Amino acid sequence: MYWKRYTSEERSSRIQKALHENVDFTNYPSLGYPASKLDGHVFYDDAPFLKDAPILQTYVANPNHIGCHTRGTSVSSFKGTQEMEREVLRVLAEDIFKAEPGAYDGYISPGGTEANIQAMWIYRNYFMRTHGAMSHEIAILASEDTHYSIPKGSNLLQVRWLNIPVDFYTRVIQTDKLDEIIADARLGGIRFFIVIANLGTTMFGSIDDPDIYSNALEKQGLEYRMHVDGAYGGFVYPFSNQRSAINFENEKISSFTIDAHKMLQAPYGTGVFLCRKGLIEYVLTEEAEYIEGMDLTVCGSRSGANAVAVWMILFTYGPHGWFEKISVLQMRTNWLCGQLDKMGVKYFRDSFMNIVTIQAQYIPEDLALKYNLIPQKHAEGNRWYKIVVMGHVEVDDLSAFTDELEVYLKAHPVQ
Numbered sequence: 070m071y072w073k074r075y076t077s078e079e080r081s082s083r084i085q086k087a088l089h090e091n092v093d094f095t096n097y098p099s100l101g102y103p104a105s106k107l108d109g110h111v112f113y114d115d116a117p118f119l120k121d122a123p124i125l126q127t128y129v130a131n132p133n134h135i136g137c138h139t140r141g142t143s144v145s146s147f148k149g150t151q152e153m154e155r156e157v158l159r160v161l162a163e164d165i166f167k168a169e170p171g172a173y174d175g176y177i178s179p180g181g182t183e184a185n186i187q188a189m190w191i192y193r194n195y196f197m198r199t200h201g202a203m204s205h206e207i208a209i210l211a212s213e214d215t216h217y218s219i220p221k222g223s224n225l226l227q228v229r230w231l232n233i234p235v236d237f238y239t240r241v242i243q244t245d246k247l248d249e250i251i252a253d254a255r256l257g258g259i260r261f262f263i264v265i266a267n268l269g270t271t272m273f274g275s276i277d278d279p280d281i282y283s284n285a286l287e288k289q290g291l292e293y294r295m296h297v298d299g300a301y302g303g304f305v306y307p308f309s310n311q312r313s314a315i316n317f318e319n320e321k322i323s324s325f326t327i328d329a330h331k332m333l334q335a336p337y338g339t340g341v342f343l344c345r346k347g348l349i350e351y352v353l354t355e356e357a358e359y360i361e362g363m364d365l366t367v368c369g370s371r372s373g374a375n376a377v378a379v380w381m382i383l384f385t386y387g388p389h390g391w392f393e394k395i396s397v398l399q400m401r402t403n404w405l406c407g408q409l410d411k412m413g414v415k416y417f418r419d420s421f422m423n424i425v426t427i428q429a430q431y432i433p434e435d436l437a438l439k440y441n442l443i444p445q446k447h448a449e450g451n452r453w454y455k456i457v458v459m460g461h462v463e464v465d466d467l468s469a470f471t472d473e474l475e476v477y478l479k480a481h482p483v484q
């Protein structure tokens with residue numbers, strides 16, 4: 070609906086327009102800001118190359134996107150680039166994750182960690198305010214393959230994390246264990262659950278079926294809210310699996326994390342948080358009175374140039390261009406899996422993802438080091454190594470690795 074491919078002139082003039090609508094520190098008096106454009110002694114704002122690089126101009130102009138711009142009013146000095154942030158969120162929420170028009174709030178966060186913590190913070194407060202819950206009556210449910218930002222948030226928010234085991238080979242949540250853990254938690258006084266379903270785990274790219282959680286909790290008549298952590302897979306899975314149902318059409322799902330600084334290759338500082346309307350208010354900080362608009366985010370100041378950078382990537386590719394890019398990554402991943410199959414090497418891969426996680430007994434340590442494979446554990450007892458097929462990982466690179474692996478395995482067959 071909103072996502073298109075723009076020419077470089079169209080992109081440039083959109084950005085110029087936005088910068089023009091922002092406050093102009095150079096030409097107009099603005100006395101009250103603890104902010105300005107980047108330091109002119111260090112970052113030249115009249116360098117000739119800036120003319121052709123609207124994204125660098127945005128960095129120099131240094132807009133502050135503090136706050137949340139999908140709701141109420143915001144700091145009016147940066148309204149031009151805030152509008153571009155809204156355009157990014159609209160593409161993500163409505164075009165990719167199928168929200169109803171305008172039925173969501175969100176922001177570009179410093180990363181996936183914050184977006185996940187934002188979600189858990191909202192739900193913890195929601196259960197406290199609307200159900201009078203105490204923090205020891207709330208628990209986070211997430212699989213053992215979940216990113217460490219979840220235990221981090223559990224520690225910060227003082228809400229217990231219940232770690233759900235997965236099957237070693239398929240990385241699928243063990244539903245019998247899940248039922249047991251929920252039942253035990255109930256006996257221990259837990260009445261409310263914050264579910265984190267993974268749309269691509271960091272180590273395996275495995276996808277949690279959100280229905281496993283909703284069925285297990287509804288079967289026991291329990292209250293829950295569900296967040297989807299798509300930091301890794303959010304820009305892959307909806308394109309590789311055109312029939313994906315992990316989006317806002319599933320009414321059990323209330324929010325998403327999607328990192329632009331992973332698969333989208335945006336600059337760091339471009340996580341995305343999205344949630345249904347009516348939720349983000351639970352983290353309102355009323356004391357933030359000097360900020361025009363409402364303070365609804367974990368972070369305070371954040372760069373508007375990050376929003377413009379994500380906008381640039383989305384509107385340079387357009388939906389078809391992005392689909393093609395993901396399709397190429399899928400083909401390369403398929404190629405790699407084909408080679409591993411021929412050698413009898415065992416690995417995990419979700420068929421819609423670009424991550425291949427190989428059982429460690431097939432990989433000698435020096436080969437893992439040489440090709441920068443990532444171990445599941447940087448310690449004794451590591452059982453997996455992963456390969457992430459990114460844009461820079463071409464079939465030539467993969468085949469250099471598989472050729473060496475083949476030679477090694479001929480000399481050292483795995484029983």
Ligand SMILES: *Cc1c(COP(=O)(O)O)cnc(C)c1O
Binds near residue numbers: 179181216267
């Ligand atoms: C990387 C990652 C995060 C955290 O993201 P940062 O942007 O590094 O804070 C969260 N969840 C998953 C699944 C991730 O892969």
